[in-house]
Amino acid sequence: MSVTNLFDPSGIAVVGASDTPGKIGYEAMRNAIEFDGPVYPVNPSASGTVFGREFVPSVTEIDGDVDLALICVPAQVVPDVVAECSEADIGAAIIFAGGFSEAGPEGQELQDRLVAAAEEGGVSLLGPNTSGFLEPSRDLYATFASDIEGIPAGNLAIIAQSGGLAYAVAFQAENAGVGISAMVGLGNRATVGFREAIDYFDGDERTDAILLHVEGTDRGRELLEACRESETPVVAYNVGEQDVGDFAESHTGALTGEHELYEAGFAQYGVPTVRSSPELLDAGKALADCPEPDGPNVGIVTAQAGPGIAITDRLKAAGATLPSLTEETQAVVEEILPGITFSANPVDTGRPMPEFGEVVAAVARDDNVDIVLVYELYEGSVGYPTDVLEGVVDEVDKPIVFASGGPEAILDEELAELEELRIPTYRAPERAADAVGALVRYAKRNRNPDAVAAEEVNADD
Amino acid sequence: MSVTNLFDPSGIAVVGASDTPGKIGYEAMRNAIEFDGPVYPVNPSASGTVFGREFVPSVTEIDGDVDLALICVPAQVVPDVVAECSEADIGAAIIFAGGFSEAGPEGQELQDRLVAAAEEGGVSLLGPNTSGFLEPSRDLYATFASDIEGIPAGNLAIIAQSGGLAYAVAFQAENAGVGISAMVGLGNRATVGFREAIDYFDGDERTDAILLHVEGTDRGRELLEACRESETPVVAYNVGEQDVGDFAESHTGALTGEHELYEAGFAQYGVPTVRSSPELLDAGKALADCPEPDGPNVGIVTAQAGPGIAITDRLKAAGATLPSLTEETQAVVEEILPGITFSANPVDTGRPMPEFGEVVAAVARDDNVDIVLVYELYEGSVGYPTDVLEGVVDEVDKPIVFASGGPEAILDEELAELEELRIPTYRAPERAADAVGALVRYAKRNRNPDAVAAEEVNADD
Numbered sequence: 001m002s003v004t005n006l007f008d009p010s011g012i013a014v015v016g017a018s019d020t021p022g023k024i025g026y027e028a029m030r031n032a033i034e035f036d037g038p039v040y041p042v043n044p045s046a047s048g049t050v051f052g053r054e055f056v057p058s059v060t061e062i063d064g065d066v067d068l069a070l071i072c073v074p075a076q077v078v079p080d081v082v083a084e085c086s087e088a089d090i091g092a093a094i095i096f097a098g099g100f101s102e103a104g105p106e107g108q109e110l111q112d113r114l115v116a117a118a119e120e121g122g123v124s125l126l127g128p129n130t131s132g133f134l135e136p137s138r139d140l141y142a143t144f145a146s147d148i149e150g151i152p153a154g155n156l157a158i159i160a161q162s163g164g165l166a167y168a169v170a171f172q173a174e175n176a177g178v179g180i181s182a183m184v185g186l187g188n189r190a191t192v193g194f195r196e197a198i199d200y201f202d203g204d205e206r207t208d209a210i211l212l213h214v215e216g217t218d219r220g221r222e223l224l225e226a227c228r229e230s231e232t233p234v235v236a237y238n239v240g241e242q243d244v245g246d247f248a249e250s251h252t253g254a255l256t257g258e259h260e261l262y263e264a265g266f267a268q269y270g271v272p273t274v275r276s277s278p279e280l281l282d283a284g285k286a287l288a289d290c291p292e293p294d295g296p297n298v299g300i301v302t303a304q305a306g307p308g309i310a311i312t313d314r315l316k317a318a319g320a321t322l323p324s325l326t327e328e329t330q331a332v333v334e335e336i337l338p339g340i341t342f343s344a345n346p347v348d349t350g351r352p353m354p355e356f357g358e359v360v361a362a363v364a365r366d367d368n369v370d371i372v373l374v375y376e377l378y379e380g381s382v383g384y385p386t387d388v389l390e391g392v393v394d395e396v397d398k399p400i401v402f403a404s405g406g407p408e409a410i411l412d413e414e415l416a417e418l419e420e421l422r423i424p425t426y427r428a429p430e431r432a433a434d435a436v437g438a439l440v441r442y443a444k445r446n447r448n449p450d451a452v453a454a455e456e457v458n459a460d461d
Numbered sequence: 462m463s464v465t466n467l468f469d470p471s472g473i474a475v476v477g478a479s480d481t482p483g484k485i486g487y488e489a490m491r492n493a494i495e496f497d498g499p500v501y502p503v504n505p506s507a508s509g510t511v512f513g514r515e516f517v518p519s520v521t522e523i524d525g526d527v528d529l530a531l532i533c534v535p536a537q538v539v540p541d542v543v544a545e546c547s548e549a550d551i552g553a554a555i556i557f558a559g560g561f562s563e564a565g566p567e568g569q570e571l572q573d574r575l576v577a578a579a580e581e582g583g584v585s586l587l588g589p590n591t592s593g594f595l596e597p598s599r600d601l602y603a604t605f606a607s608d609i610e611g612i613p614a615g616n617l618a619i620i621a622q623s624g625g626l627a628y629a630v631a632f633q634a635e636n637a638g639v640g641i642s643a644m645v646g647l648g649n650r651a652t653v654g655f656r657e658a659i660d661y662f663d664g665d666e667r668t669d670a671i672l673l674h675v676e677g678t679d680r681g682r683e684l685l686e687a688c689r690e691s692e693t694p695v696v697a698y699n700v701g702e703q704d705v706g707d708f709a710e711s712h713t714g715a716l717t718g719e720h721e722l723y724e725a726g727f728a729q730y731g732v733p734t735v736r737s738s739p740e741l742l743d744a745g746k747a748l749a750d751c752p753e754p755d756g757p758n759v760g761i762v763t764a765q766a767g768p769g770i771a772i773t774d775r776l777k778a779a780g781a782t783l784p785s786l787t788e789e790t791q792a793v794v795e796e797i798l799p800g801i802t803f804s805a806n807p808v809d810t811g812r813p814m815p816e817f818g819e820v821v822a823a824v825a826r827d828d829n830v831d832i833v834l835v836y837e838l839y840e841g842s843v844g845y846p847t848d849v850l851e852g853v854v855d856e857v858d859k860p861i862v863f864a865s866g867g868p869e870a871i872l873d874e875e876l877a878e879l880e881e882l883r884i885p886t887y888r889a890p891e892r893a894a895d896a897v898g899a900l901v902r903y904a905k906r907n908r909n910p911d912a913v914a915a916e917e918v919n920a921d922d
Contacts, residue, residue: 147871
């Protein structure tokens with residue numbers, strides 16, 4: 001079963017569409033009509049129109065091109081609706097309802113019936129127990145959530161086991177001015193799981209990094225293999241370090257508790273893991289926007305020692321190496337700033353100054369350095385080194401990551417200019433350090449001979 | 462030596478004041494004149510006026526009430542200037558210059574001379590090697606930093622070893638709409654250290670929580686005792702888990718590397734510690750705004766399972782207890798929401814709904830619960846339970862902490878209403894969990910008999 005019908009539909013049916021605000025069938029319809037393609041409300045007991053579209057009594061009676069159904073009906077009816085979708089040649093369906101495998105033996109039985117209907121009918125299922133997905137660049141909002149139209153289009157694909165968590169990340173992205181290519185809540189993963197979603201968005205030209213949220217899955221091996229095979233960088237937020245057993249099980253019917261196993265697997269395959277939703281977004285942004293780092297050697301330039309020390313502390317904990325700068329670089333730095341506070345690595349300039357950008361560029365050009373991390377408190381009389389850094393990322397083909405503090409209005413304007421130079425920016429020193437930590441772990445993926453060996457071992461079992 | 466002259470001056474002298482923008486003596490002057498008291502520019506080689514104030518050749522020639530000098534002159538001259546301050550009966554001085562104990566043996570010698578002059582003359586010193594302090598509610602900006610006038614007045618005192626880190630936190634506060642009572646960069650702590658600053662702001666009626674940033678100090682015992690004795694809650698960001706030796710030493714002349722010792726000390730005295738500047742702010746806000754928690758028992762209410770699981774995971778790691786709800790509470794919840802997704806603790810309502818606030822209130826009233834943590838993705842058709850929660854915090858006298866996701870414009874408006882109910886709000890599930898983690902650790906302070914025993918042990922050594 002292809003997931004192209006799901007994530008790249010030509011037309012959409014909303015089954016259980018309603019004209020009553022607040023109902024899922026209404027909210028899903030309201031979102032769906034933003035799509036630039038035909039959208040049909042389906043409801044046997046409704047007549048007239050909703051959002052200007054005429055109700056159709058059944059998916060089999062749609063006169064038009066539809067390959068995705070948003071199923072807004074109660075759980076018990078869903079297997080039959082999916083069978084009808086198959087009849088109507090609709091290749092994909094999203095099941096919003098809960099009450100399936102997450103809801104005990106009866107729910108499991110219902111989900112088994114659902115999967116049987118889907119497999120027999122060749123219908124790819126997202127869910128059940130999901131809030132759906134969205135792709136802002138195509139105005140494709142296959143979800144019942146509200147206030148989502150402001151989530152900007154961009155290059156991050158969020159693939160989350162939990163739709164609620166997916167939205168938490170997506171709104172954080174919106175509020176940070178970061179765009180997404182897609183946001184997917186997998187829910188119970190009846191047929192479409194991590195493997196299928198990762199494969200699809202790895203092949204999606206709009207996507208430059210894949211952000212995973214994992215609570216535990218019984219298809220863990222597939223998940224890890226999909227991550228390894230993805231040419232698009234993947235970063236994973238693997239929840240469940242502590243025992244949250246019952247609650248998690250009641251959620252998506254999956255057991256957490258194999259947290260360490262996953263952490264080890266991700267590490268083995270060079271997939272950086274993070275510990276919170278803000279960190280997932282921060283790491284994804286760096287992975288998506290920066291050139292691929294060649295190694296874990298970080299050159300730090302800071303205009304304030306305290307944040308520089310916090311950054312250094314955190315980077316070392318993340319496994320980064322802080323190499324000595326070459327004599328050439330040290331000579332350049334000392335010529336630019338004689339008597340500089342600390343001209344090894346980190347380079348501490350003491351305060352921002354007009355030459356700050358030249359120091360950053362010198363460190364970026366250092367052969368010992370794979371990744372550059374800069375911290376500078378905003379000072380109005382100096383500003384940011386946007387002019388000096390123009391073209392430097394492409395020239396050195398290395399990640400340059402920039403963190404700063406200052407009033408929001410200034411940062412919004414001035415950091416946006418740095419972002420245009422492919423320099424991701426952050427507003428707390430530790431958040432930038434964590435993002436660079438993910439780059440460091442990603443860089444190690446390509447250098448780790450053990451990973452290759454482990455691959456071979458796994459291939460035998 | 463009293464620090465009242467420092468933090469509560471009647472008048473200010475800016476020594477080394479300048480009319481050249483960009484110079485520290487200009488920037489400090491520009492900030493100082495915001496103060497509602499006399500401000501005198503002092504410079505023997507300048508004449509005329511700056512910012513409308515006439516230059517005075519020496520502090521000894523000021524005709525007026527001054528008890529704080531902002532010293533903007535090079536390091537070598539500073540000891541003499543401090544001696545002059547003493548002559549002029551100025552009881553406190555801020556030394557911005559670096560080049561003292563952080564700069565090798567010569568610098569140490571200079572600092573020794575400085576301390577001798579200060580102690581002989583009865584002058585309290587903030588710094589050297591500091592960016593100073595500010596108190597927004599009094600328009601008191603004793604610093605050379607720029608763009609600081611937007612930092613709002615509030616109830617958090619930031620006391621940081623590093624001025625740069627202090628500003629990182631203060632601007633994060635501004636951008637999150639959180640106000641501060643003071644922001645202090647201690648720098649080299651020649652005479653005013655953690656002890657003096659904590660004592661002062663513990664007694665400051667504007668301050669409801671003290672946020673510490675510690676890189677390492679040779680007066681660690683004093684620091685810990687000041688924390689223990691503070692009636693105002695203290696939370697500490699203790700940097701230096703990894704070896705950042707040389708760099709840190711070059712900063713404030715203090716060795717990190719005793720990180721574990723401090724962590725143990727803070728834990729023993731019930732001072733929550735955090736691992737980043739955003740977390741410091743988040744925890745401080747909860748400690749300042751909430752009633753003091755009676756214990757570590759957290760009741761969680763969530764409208765989305767995924768974020769609820771992430772919260773639960775993180776809270777357990779922080780040492781929180783998730784008690785069973787009383788049968789009464791369970792009955793109330795089940796009556797409000799029959800067939801609710803998960804009605805133990807966490808309570809998962811599945812989606813936001815009009816009754817969501819009643820569920821939160823029921824959990825808050827549960828005798829087994831000391832702290833309530835709520836997560837709810839914003840849904841326009843439901844909104845936040847502001848009406849229902851009005852008065853509940855005062856009624857139950859427990860912390861209620863609220864996290865949500867949604868578009869910034871909506872959150873800015875609607876979460877502000879919750880904040881007015883003494884419910885601190887956060888925009889990522891994990892950030893709220895970390896803040897509650899700090900409340901949990903603070904609550905344990907009052908319940909830990911070991912802490913009392915340890916106190917006695919320490920009193921003997």
